Amino acid sequence: MASDRRKLIVVSNRGPIAFRRDEEGRRIARRGGGGLVTALRSLVTQHDVTWIASAMSDEDRMVAAEAGERAIEERARDGSPFRLRLVAHEPAAYDWFYNVVSNPTLWFLQHYLWNLAHAPDVDSGLHHAWKEGYIAVNSAFADAVLAELDREPEAAVFFHDYHLYLAPRLVRTRRPEALLAHFIHVPWPEPDYWHVLPRPIRWAIHDGLLANDLVGFHTRRWRRNFFQASAELVGAEADPDGGAVRYDGRHTTVVARPISVDPLEFDELAASEAVIAAEREIMARRPEYLVLRVDRTDPSKNVVRGFRAFERYLAAHPEMQGRVGMLALLDPSRQDIPEYAEYLGAIQRAARMVNDRFQHHGWIPIDLQIRDNFPQAVAAYKQYDVLLVNAIFDGLNLVAKEAPLVNERGGVLVLSENAGVHEELSEHVLSVNPFDVEGQANAIHVALEMRAGERQARLGAIRAHVHEHDIGAWIDSLLRDLDASAAEVGRV
Numbered sequence: 001m002a003s004d005r006r007k008l009i010v011v012s013n014r015g016p017i018a019f020r021r022d023e024e025g026r027r028i029a030r031r032g033g034g035g036l037v038t039a040l041r042s043l044v045t046q047h048d049v050t051w052i053a054s055a056m057s058d059e060d061r062m063v064a065a066e067a068g069e070r071a072i073e074e075r076a077r078d079g080s081p082f083r084l085r086l087v088a089h090e091p092a093a094y095d096w097f098y099n100v101v102s103n104p105t106l107w108f109l110q111h112y113l114w115n116l117a118h119a120p121d122v123d124s125g126l127h128h129a130w131k132e133g134y135i136a137v138n139s140a141f142a143d144a145v146l147a148e149l150d151r152e153p154e155a156a157v158f159f160h161d162y163h164l165y166l167a168p169r170l171v172r173t174r175r176p177e178a179l180l181a182h183f184i185h186v187p188w189p190e191p192d193y194w195h196v197l198p199r200p201i202r203w204a205i206h207d208g209l210l211a212n213d214l215v216g217f218h219t220r221r222w223r224r225n226f227f228q229a230s231a232e233l234v235g236a237e238a239d240p241d242g243g244a245v246r247y248d249g250r251h252t253t254v255v256a257r258p259i260s261v262d263p264l265e266f267d268e269l270a271a272s273e274a275v276i277a278a279e280r281e282i283m284a285r286r287p288e289y290l291v292l293r294v295d296r297t298d299p300s301k302n303v304v305r306g307f308r309a310f311e312r313y314l315a316a317h318p319e320m321q322g323r324v325g326m327l328a329l330l331d332p333s334r335q336d337i338p339e340y341a342e343y344l345g346a347i348q349r350a351a352r353m354v355n356d357r358f359q360h361h362g363w364i365p366i367d368l369q370i371r372d373n374f375p376q377a378v379a380a381y382k383q384y385d386v387l388l389v390n391a392i393f394d395g396l397n398l399v400a401k402e403a404p405l406v407n408e409r410g411g412v413l414v415l416s417e418n419a420g421v422h423e424e425l426s427e428h429v430l431s432v433n434p435f436d437v438e439g440q441a442n443a444i445h446v447a448l449e450m451r452a453g454e455r456q457a458r459l460g461a462i463r464a465h466v467h468e469h470d471i472g473a474w475i476d477s478l479l480r481d482l483d484a485s486a487a488e489v490g491r492v
């Protein structure tokens with residue numbers, strides 16, 4: 001049964017907790033960031049979870065060393081116990097894994113970010129990073145999973161994301177009977193695009209994933225691409241209608257299950273002191289109309305085109321200058337990677353250009369704030385008239401589900417047709433092509449001109465959808481999928 005308490009080994013690169021020292025030198029645990037970690041936190045309250053993650057900070061490494069390759073007992077915010085096993089990788093290997101392969105290569109590939117005339121160069125550096133970084137780190141994760149399976153042979157293993165494509169095969173080879181699932185939180189590109197990577201690499205990725213009993217994506221679109229890529233790249237027998245792939249004598253179920261959020265958590269957050277204080281500040285500074293974007297400063301988020309669209313909107317509607325502003329709350333991400341650092345520079349230049357062109361009498365069109373401040377983001381969620389989510393490609397995009405839950409102004413969602421969440425919300429949003437700057441400018445105009453009744457109806461429909469398909473429903477559906485997979489492999 002999906003509601004039974006069960007033994008789960010959750011495996012993700014970033015863990016639910018990061019350790020550091022405070023000013024007095026005391027060790028403190030801070031909750032890890034990112035949609036994946038937030039979404040999976042509730043698993044811990046309902047199941048016996050051992051979470052395996054990379055030791056990322058120096059203090060994490062200390063914790064891992066003290067634990068001596070064993071899990072430590074931790075508690076979630078609500079007091080629920082869980083086990084945390086931090087894997088301390090060799091620093092150079094981790095650097096190659098994270099800063100060469102996972103983000104500038106796999107993330108770029110899976111979000112179609114390359115301008116292929118110029119990038120990527122699959123040079124000896126990448127080959128080296130693949131071997132000594134990606135394979136090494138995946139092997140270390142597989143070893144940790146195997147050690148935990150020795151302890152709890154009945155536990156189901158739940159891998160997450162693009163960091164861990166090889167680990168399932170490494171586990172499967174040594175534990176043919178293990179129940180393995182993998183959820184991919186990013187898009188799956190079409191087969192031809194995988195051909196940017198050399199055959200051994202693209203083959204190992206698909207071969208690794210197909211060692212799982214269950215593979216999940218956020219959308220039918222990414223799932224369809226995975227069926228096609230599996231057939232074309234490793235010769236698997238894909239059966240989209242039957243929802244499975246046969247490969248290497250095994251059967252992998254492939255599902256589309258869009259992740260979600262906890263509406264109650266956002267109700268509580270919206271009423272919290274920190275959010276109300278941040279909201280007061282926003283209200284004191286806000287122009288009559290507020291266009292909001294909340295993102296990481298990741299190239300896939302398409303912030304620069306969003307600013308250009310706002311510039312075109314202001315140029316086409318001079319009567320709105322001084323009355324409308326864009327608030328861009330951007331969390332700086334992966335700044336050790338040159339492509340990400342350069343993109344942050346491009347974001348700053350683009351905002352500056354718009355502001356230099358239009359600002360007058362104390363009105364600044366784009367209020368760009370680059371920092372990680374979640375209470376401020378939730379406060380802004382309450383206050384927007386238009387929410388712009390114009391990602392180039394996005395696995396899902398949780399902002400598009402979170403913000404409407406607490407919005408108090410009948411805010412309209414302008415949403416990229418390439419964000420995974422578009423598959424669920426398209427009827428209630430203004431859809432845009434993320435490359436069409438003119439189209440986005442026009443959508444901002446349409447949103448701001450929309451009648452109050454229609455704005456409220458759309459907002460209400462998004463809210464109702466998220467309430468009905470909340471994070472609990474997502475987890476239940478995946479656990480049901482896992483049960484079905486267990487039955488398939490004769491585990492129940």
Ligand code: F6P
Binds near residue numbers: 033035161333
């Ligand atoms: O979008 C996929 C995802 O894994 C998120 O779930 C997560 O927030 C992020 O990417 C990982 O980010 P980071 O590199 O900061 O760990």
